[in-house]
Amino acid sequence: xxxxxxxxxxxxxxxxxxxxxxxxxxxxxxxxxxxxxxxxxxxxxxxxxxxxxxxxxxxxxxxxxxxxxxxxxxxxxxxxxxxxxxxxxxxxxxxxxxxxxxxxxxxxxxxxxxxxxxxxxxxxxxxxxxxxxxxxxxxxxxxxxxxxxxxxxxxxxxxxxxxxxxxxxxxxxxxxxxxxxxxxxxxxxxxxxxxxxxxxxxxxxxxxxxxxxxxxxxxxxxxxxxxxxxxxxxxxxxxxxxxxxxxxxxxxxxxxxxxxxxxxxxxxxxxxxxxxxxxxxxxxxxxxxxxxxxxxxxxxxxxx
Numbered sequence: 001x002x003x004x005x006x007x008x009x010x011x012x013x014x015x016x017x018x019x020x021x022x023x024x025x026x027x028x029x030x031x032x033x034x035x036x037x038x039x040x041x042x043x044x045x046x047x048x049x050x051x052x053x054x055x056x057x058x059x060x061x062x063x064x065x066x067x068x069x070x071x072x073x074x075x076x077x078x079x080x081x082x083x084x085x086x087x088x089x090x091x092x093x094x095x096x097x098x099x100x101x102x103x104x105x106x107x108x109x110x111x112x113x114x115x116x117x118x119x120x121x122x123x124x125x126x127x128x129x130x131x132x133x134x135x136x137x138x139x140x141x142x143x144x145x146x147x148x149x150x151x152x153x154x155x156x157x158x159x160x161x162x163x164x165x166x167x168x169x170x171x172x173x174x175x176x177x178x179x180x181x182x183x184x185x186x187x188x189x190x191x192x193x194x195x196x197x198x199x200x201x202x203x204x205x206x207x208x209x210x211x212x213x214x215x216x217x218x219x220x221x222x223x224x225x226x227x228x229x230x231x232x233x234x235x236x237x238x239x240x241x242x243x244x245x246x247x248x249x250x251x252x253x254x255x256x257x258x259x260x261x262x263x264x265x266x267x268x269x270x271x272x273x274x275x276x277x278x279x280x281x282x283x284x285x286x287x288x289x290x291x292x293x294x295x296x297x298x299x300x301x302x303x304x
Contacts (some may be wrong), residue, residue, distance in 0.1 A: 033129045048172050097126055102172050102196045110166035113181065114194040121281045122167055131193065137245075139179035142186060148247035148266055154301065156182075157241055159191040164233060167193075168290065173202045176212040177236045179243060202229050215239070215249055219258045219282050231284035237293070238279025245272060250280065258282075271298035 096119070103116040115131035139156070143149070149156065160182065167174055174181075176198040183192045198211040206226040210217060218235040221227045242250040246266045251257045260282045264273060275298045281287045288296070297304060 019053075023058070053084050089216075094121075096121075098200065099196045100126065100128065102199045102201075103128075105170045106167055106172050106196075111190075112161060112163040112167060112192055114192045130194075133183060133185065133190075134288050135187075136185050136192075139182040139191075142184050143179055143243070143247060147150045149244045153241070153244045153272075154299065155189050156191050157237075157244065158294075158299060160193065160237065160240065161299070162235070163191075163193040163291065165290055165294075168202060170231075171202045172196070172199055173233065174199050175229075175232075176216075177233065177240060178204065178216055179240070207232075215251070216255070218284065219260065220284055222254050222258055228284060228291070231287050234279050234290070234293070235284075235288040238276050238287075239278065241272070242276050245276075269298065269303075270300070271296075271304055274304070275299070 100119050101117070103114075106113050107116055116128060117131060118129040120127040120129075160177065164174070164177065168223070172194060174193065176195065177193070181193065181195045183194055200207075200211070206228050208226050210221055210227075216236045216239045218227055218232045221232070239250060242262075245268050246264060248265070250262055253261075260280065262273075262277060262280065268276075274297050275293065278286075278296075279293070280290050293299060
């Protein structure tokens with residue numbers, strides 16, 4: 001039964017307006033199936049769940065590239081139930097996973113963020129029905145095919161900045177910005193940020209719990225066990241940009257992250273190197289604000 005429902009979800013039309021008309025009937029069938037008890041099989045991700053497991057990554061019930069639907073388990077890797085919180089979109093006081101609340105908060109006003117069309121609650125999980133851009137691939141796969149980016153790097157990075165700026169304006173901290181969580185249209189270079197499973201509400205005080213991918217964690221987390229949202233985001237943007245232009249991570253382990261020595265193995269412009277070094281400043285106070293990054297000469301296409 002699950003396989004048939006999964007195929008139906010796969011076949012939803014790609015446009016948001018067309019998809020809305022089919023969701024009511026599908027919701028009824030999902031609820032009916034859940035009431036009859038769990039099936040023998042669990043719906044698999046269209047690409048087989050090929051997302052690699054990263055140390056420190058968030059527990060997810062689906063792969064990196066969204067299909068017509070994704071399942072989000074209410075239990076984390078530790079086996080402890082994830083916190084369910086109140087959603088302002090649910091006047092009856094229904095509690096839902098943080099991921100759903102965050103996606104609702106950022107759900108309008110930014111093309112560069114994946115859209116949540118609907119969600120369903122099942123006995124053991126939540127199903128998220130997402131926008132599915134056709135023929136797109138995650139940035140990791142794109143990088144593996146290209147080795148590293150030259151001309152497209154600036155356009156892709158600017159779109160990431162726009163997505164992060166929108167999240168910030170909505171009071172959302174994504175906490176897992178990396179190539180696997182960025183969808184790219186290989187033809188146009190359009191980009192969308194996905195997977196808010198590690199996200200939380202943005203706050204001014206320091207965070208004392210880490211969520212995300214360890215290779216993108218800032219040195220203050222490794223040394224002090226805490227970090228501020230804005231500074232940690234800028235650090236992850238620096239790591240991302242280095243990966244985009246060099247095709248590899250800038251630091252191999254915790255010691256290298258804390259040491260902070262950068263080497264550029266590809267031909268990278270002085271302006272791009274300067275921006276990466278600024279974002280990867282060891283002192284969080286020395287890292288630029290998001291608006292400063294948007295005004296940086298490399299982002300603006302200018303030379304020093």
